[in-house]
Amino acid sequence: MSKRLQLNCAPEVPAASLANRATDALRLGRFKDAIELLKRLIKQDPSPEWRNALADAYAGRARALAAKGMFKEAEIVLGNTAATDGTVREPLLHLQCLIRQGQFQKAGAHAFLCVGTGKVSASEAPQLAELAAALSLAVPIPLEAPADQTSERAKWVEQALNARQALSAWIEGKSEEEIDPLLNRIPLRSPFKALRLILKSLITAPQNPERARQFLDGIPAESPFASFRLAVSAALPGEPAEILDSWSRSNKVQQSFIAEVSGLPSTAFQTLAQLGAAERNGPAALFDFVVKRGADLPPADAKSACLNLLPRSPDRQPQFEKAFGPLPEFEKDRVLALAAEARGDWSRADRYWRSAAATIESGQEKEAKLSAGVIYRHLALLAQENPDVQTREVSGNPAIYYLQRSRDADPDHLPAVLQLIGLYRREGREKAWHLLAEEAAGRFPEDGAILLEAVSSAAARKAYKKAAGFAHRLLILDPINQPARQRMIELQVSHTRKQMRAKRADLAWQELMQAAEWERPDAPNFLLRINQGLVGLQLDQGAEALSRLHDGVRLAGGGVPGWFRAALEEALMKGGKTGAALLREELTKAQETEPGKTGILSIASATSSQEARDDKKAVAGLVFGIRGWLLKGSSIAWSAAEFHPVGEMFRQAGAFDLLGDYAKLARRRAPEEPAWRFYQLVARTKDDPSRLSFSETEELFDMADEACERQDFHAANRIRRFVDDLGTAAAPRRGARRRIPHDEPGGDDPLMDLLALSLEDTPPGVVADMVADLGKDKAITAVSDRIRKSPLGQILPNAALRALAKELVDSVIGSGGGVYF
């Protein structure tokens, strides 16, 4: 008894108190205390209620001990609950304790005592019956039938005798015809069902292995017959890999069973066992075993097995050469390269692989060339994954070098060519990229991925006609490829713009007609329709052109986004006055509607194309034209992710006042979001990091580090790209645009920025020359014509343009030709 109990439960403690404490201890699972209390209680009040409670406490204590793996102790404790007939309170637990102690004979006797007696709970009865069934077959328990032949116990005994008879018949080698009737006497609902299925499987296997396997599926993994089932399953005929698999997963007893039922000679069984043991001891031990037993094994397989073990035990090379002859130089290098890779020694791996490839690449055989290609591609992969891999032969990216070598050895390997094209493009090696893309399109004329690369390459060098040709080939291969159709239309539209800039509206129209062939009736293309409308206007197609234009604008989303798209197209093709005026008017009208996220994002998407990025002036003018409308969008609750494309558009267009307004309002809504502070700084400095103060630069570096820490690498890169421009951003722009210090009054005036941008191509000197050559009036007309083509010209009415030109000419004359105003 514990000290605590001795102190608390003095002999004079009344029975009622003891009963309360014992009940509490039982309820709380404190079985040891409950046992002590109940023993004391029973001395005062030996009623059956407390005796039952004591048995419950013993059972609970036994369960707790068994759960800790203390089966012997659990069994002793359960012994305290034994009834006069020898049965205990928890028969299944008692049985399991005996089994876990390896007392199978005693467990068998105990199981037989309990089975079919009703002393086991209904939930435990099936498990106990199956354990009893397995035990009755494994150990020789005398099976005496009870007097009542109709009882459950009597039935169990009958089934056990039948099962024993069937198993003996199979072991004795009786035929299927003799065993089958015995098996049929075991009901499928009996605890001996698993044995019936196993024996059925074994006698069916020679004729129908699949059926044999299905029989075994009926035995659950937790059954006491599961080990027998696994052994039978592993012995069934199968594919070579499965036979090996089953063998290697089987334990010693199961392997013995497989060997016996398969008629495996003892020497073979021994060899397999030794091979398995050597394998478990590692590659060196396995190598030694195969070399030692080489004479008994097929020489080619023994040599090949040892060669494949060498990279995992390279110190065995002398033994290998002694047993199988000298190792070729190529194999030596390969073995050492693989061994170096296994150690993570990338530098050595690189050296040995290169040496191996050099040994074979000069060979004329196809396999030698392909092997060299395989090795160089492997080296390229190693170089990409491990910075330790360097080549002395070239500076720059070693992966590119190795892929080039792979291409030299094996030019027909398409994935390597695609990878090399991608690397050239990412590394900015434009010439190599375009050359390889074009050559690959000739070598792999029917490969969609290569043709797509050729399209991208040709489009990047503005060879739109050529790009369209590749896209055409791609569509011949894959006519329902909708992205390819879309790309084809885009390329031909790009070419249309080129024709329009060259003032060849007729050729542009022909191009658009060809592009229209790729348009599917169920997927009309807004870009095509808008361009058809704009070119049509140039060709005086009147109402028909207008209808096409309106159609395209509607397809592009209508309203401001739709008309912005049309105006951007017109600006990119440097269209004529008719279109520009019309678009200006429509865009002004459309701005009466309220802006939404989708509309603003659609505009941002339109300005992100390469051609739009190349024509900053056009974008700046158009964005300025819808400035008021865009400003209303600053009150929308943008998330940082949604806003990034919009922010990029504002940066591209130099609309820093808008960027600042958006960032300021967004920061009020979500002050914890660092993106808004970043955009505030970009807006304040007008995207010029040289205007950042020291503390702001530090703040941005911290912001980038924090972004890295939360793995937001897009944000980190965005910030670093901005800050890294510090060294290069200081060059002043040419022309009249003056750098305005950020703290100078008026420095944030977007109209002044736009005016400066628009006058970049018309500096005061040019105006002075015009005045000298043409006279004042004609100079005003010439200057207003030049401004009309600029971003400011997109938004100013003609009268205002003329007034501005006059002011400029007057100021140049007034200053003696030196400066404006």
Next chain:
Amino acid sequence: MSTNDPFTVLGVGEDAGDDEIKRRYLSLVRTFPPDREPERFQAYRAAYETLRDQRKRLEAKLLRPNDAALSRLKLRSLPDAKPVAARASKATVVALLVEGISRAPLR
């Protein structure tokens, strides 16, 4: 399957050509169709993808130590046996039953 060696999984030699490998793969897929044996199918498919053309086979042979020859050495002992042609001894069966009884999970 415990082995990852694609030659062993498909049951072909290292010198097998495209046609032989394809034939063997199709025969395995016919015997073990993906709807009935999805795991086996995946193993066969992965092995076939690893060996389906000459370059891939060279990769498997040159860049990774393969266990094909070792598997052949083991199989050389195993296929001699006629599966389930003989009977096991009583001692072995009893040992299997005892092992199963010992490993049956506690309730």
